[in-house]
Amino acid sequence: MMPKARLHRVPRAACLAPAALAAALAGCASTAVQSAASPHQGHASWRAVETPDTVHYALALGEVSSGATVLARVTPDYPPSELAACPPAVEVIVKLIVDIRGRVTEVRPDSAEAAAPEGRPFLEATRSAAMQWRFDPLQINHWSADANGESHVVDSRTEPFSLDYAFRFTCQAGRARVSTGDKVAAR
Numbered sequence: 667m668m669p670k671a672r673l674h675r676v677p678r679a680a681c682l683a684p685a686a687l688a689a690a691l692a693g694c695a696s697t698a699v700q701s702a703a704s705p706h707q708g709h710a711s712w713r714a715v716e717t718p719d720t721v722h723y724a725l726a727l728g729e730v731s732s733g734a735t736v737l738a739r740v741t742p743d744y745p746p747s748e749l750a751a752c753p754p755a756v757e758v759i760v761k762l763i764v765d766i767r768g769r770v771t772e773v774r775p776d777s778a779e780a781a782a783p784e785g786r787p788f789l790e791a792t793r794s795a796a797m798q799w800r801f802d803p804l805q806i807n808h809w810s811a812d813a814n815g816e817s818h819v820v821d822s823r824t825e826p827f828s829l830d831y832a833f834r835f836t837c838q839a840g841r842a843r844v845s846t847g848d849k850v851a852a853r
Contacts, residue, residue, distance in 0.1 A: 710742040710791065715759060715830045723825065728809050733802040734827050737768065742795035744835055745787035752837040758785065758792045759832045766824040768801040776830070792833045 725731060759776035773793045775781060780789045808821040 710744050710795075710833060710835050712739075712741075712831050712833045715832050717830055720830070723804075723806070723827075725806065726808070729806055730809060731804060731806050733768075734764070734804040734829070735802045736799060737802055738798075738800040740795040740798040742791040742833055742835070744837065745791050748787055748835075749837060755834060755836040756785065756788050757832050757834045758788050759830060760789075760792055760796065761828050761830050762796055762799065763826070763828050764801050764804075765826050766803055768803040770797050770799050770801075773797060788833075788835050791835070796831070796833075 723731065758780050760780075761774040761776065762770050763772035763774065765771050773796045775789055779785060804825045804827045806823050806825060807819045809817050810820045811817050
């Protein structure tokens with residue numbers, strides 16, 4: 667069963683973290699967008715998340731998985747239509763469905779709330795950026811030992827997988843911050 671989608675609004679006070687704390691955070695990346703009509707800047711960032719109902723591939727004895735790591739990411743653009751209002755922080759949680767070539771084929775919102783009129787610009791910005799992400803394909807190798815006790819790959823297959831990400835959009839005066847660092851297993 668797929669987890670339900672969530673769109674979270676974060677109180678404005680929670681967006682005002684000190685610069686030192688922002689520099690220490692890992693697992694996020696951000697970019698700024700500024701409209702000529704607005705004095706505000708919008709930031710978008712992401713982080714990998716793992717929900718309690720996450721299902722992982724079951725590997726047989728002798729199987730080892732590799733890959734399923736991000737190779738290229740595109741940061742979502744902050745929706746220009748939302749800059750003038752500068753709403754509180756918005757978080758959109760989505761499941762990225764990745765094919766055997768490492769291409770994102772679908773971006774599933776975690777809740778119906780994300781499709782609500784106030785969340786739609788953020789969901790569309792998320793979808794537009796995430797569809798451009800590229801991953802190292804998930805490779806599952808079956809290893810076995812020969813008569814001499816030496817190990818070698820006897821079978822190999824590539825599998826599709828999915829990963830959950832939370833995309834966070836904040837609007838404030840200031841400069842963009844960028845940091846990265848994902849640690850999530852493929853499912």
